[in-house]
Amino acid sequence: MERYHNLTEMLAINHAAHAYFDDLPDYVREMIVKRGDNVHSPDELHGYAEKLLRGDD
Structure with a gap:
């Protein structure tokens, strides 16, 4: 899995x-x-977005 320094870099x-x-x-x-x-990764982006879309945060 690719890891990046932060969202901006990714x-x-x-x-x-x-x-x-x-x-x-x-x-x-x-x-x-x-x-x-x-x-730091597309997987983290997807997971966080899905959590927000569900209203878990």
């Missing part, structure tokens, strides 16, 4: 992760950006 390099992120609702993207230093 979105700049990984086009699939960037496309997924862009398709998320605004409120989910905002929450993820606030914790971007803790998102």
Whole structure:
């Protein structure tokens, strides 16, 4: 699994992760950006987004 320094680096390099992120609702993207230093992989991005979409956070 690819790991990145943070969300910003991952979105700049990984086009699939960037496309997924862009398709998320605004409120989910905002929450993820606030914790971007803790998102290091596409799997973490997907997991966190799914959690937010379920209302678990």
